[in-house]
Amino acid sequence: MFIFRQLYDATSSTYTYLLADEGQAVLIDPVFEQARRDAALLRELDLRLLYTLDTHVHADHVTAAWLLQRRLGSRIALSAASGAQGADRLLQHGDRVSFGRRHLEVRATPGHTDGCVSYVLDDQQMAFTGDTLLIRGCGRTDFQQGSAERLFRSVHGQLFTLPAGCLLYPGHDYRGITASSVAEERRHNPRLGGEADLGDFTGYMQHLGLPHPKLIDQAVPANLRCGRPADGALPPPEPGWAPLAYTFAGLWEIEPDALAESAARVQIVDVREAAERNDALGHIPGSLALPMAELEARRAELATDRPIVTVCRSGTRSAQACLLLQRAGHTRVANLSGGMLRWRAQARAVHGETA
Structure with a gap:
């Protein structure tokens, strides 16, 4: 039976996605502080975590990939173009990540960062777009190898070419909206949809005026290590007063x-x-x-x-x-x-x- 869950970290407004089939699971964009929660859900659903999959090197939170690898024996996978060290599998455009009878197709969607990828479910009914394409928005392009031109071409070439009914699940949403669709974003995305061309988009992105991400100096170095702390130490152990x-x-x-x-x-x-x-x-x-x-x-x-x-x-x-x-x-x-x-x-x- 196919299982899908959308999980949320309120501090960073990050969505984590659990997909599973025949007892095998993958987690997309897990958050370090939520590793205990995610492990509990896997245990209660009787699932074995095969992979953690990051959509890119995040600047606003630390991935739980390394921590879950240590605790659950899962493998770490992310884009070869990310520059990260310590992954078990470096992904290329067109690769497949299998779990049970299902798989995710890897699509390179750079522009927010060089290493951004989106994951498309095998039947093309769901796509996980990270920060490349948000609901009525997109990731910023003013740091971390950002390029408005590359982002525009990634969205139009790799995501807007999916079936109109394909549901899009972003890496973040700051208003509590959980999903969109290809048809909606093609029509209503104010940056990338409608009749917007490359010139319109680059002009829009040049004038966003966003503040520097608060955690970038801590998150990016940690995520280039797949979430491993600089000293390699595990977080404090579970409560020691009884087996819990x-x-x-x-x-x-x-x-x-x-x-x-x-x-x-x-x-x-x-x-x-x-x-x-x-x-x-x-x-x-x-x-x-x-x-x-x-x-x-x-x-x-x-x-x-x-x-x-x-x-x-x-x-x-x-x-x-x-x-x-x-x-x-x-x-x-x-x-x-x-x-x-x-x-x-x-x-x-x-x-x-x-x-």
Whole structure:
């Protein structure tokens, strides 16, 4: 089954795209700070990441290619014309990147940078254009080997020649718009569409007057190393107080066996109503009864020097409690995955059952 997801980094307004088929996945333009999120989604969808694919050497964020390679064993691929070091595969115009039964065609679309490429899905129903073509706009051409003439020819020769119904997915959008189409951009793009010719476009681009990108001095050198930090050091390790798993929902979760081993070192907070603690499921020995309705008012009862694990019947209410505590400033908090149902299914000790 073909899978497609569009992901967003609010800090840089960057879109990351996940495409997968038959359990094999690629990520286009992953962001360093979102690597944990992307890895969680891959794990929850039971996907193996084959490649990270950057559309170019970015100036506004650092790619997660190197970090995901280290954590997941994925391969790094980007344009041979990018000048980047450390890639597993340097792509040329016309190359294919395969995943499952599908593939992406590589199209060289320079102009924003020398190494810009766009990725076109095999049926030409989707294209990922990076900064070459944005929704009703395009990437700037005033730094990093930029050339308005080359960008104009890239768009008209490689992207506007795709089928009219082909959906276009850009590298960024600063208004929250998620996609466009070839037909829309041919007609409505104020820089490149309609009757605009090369002279019109170059005149437009010469007078954009944009400020220098804030992160260019940090992002470009890092991205020329495929996102590897200058010292080659990995980011800080995952929380060490217990074996935890990060979820795509933005939560840390702990499995029953890990909680059983860590119980003496953590605060177990049962957010069910009082009557539920003594029903057929019972409650975890030593857990604190703190119903959801009272959690905000009674947060002061929680120690600040010990991690917190939230618990409910199925893990749903306790997930909300976990988020509430995170927003309140608790940095070491996790949810019991599957709640008391999974705890009991694994034959863990309980008090108060009435079975």
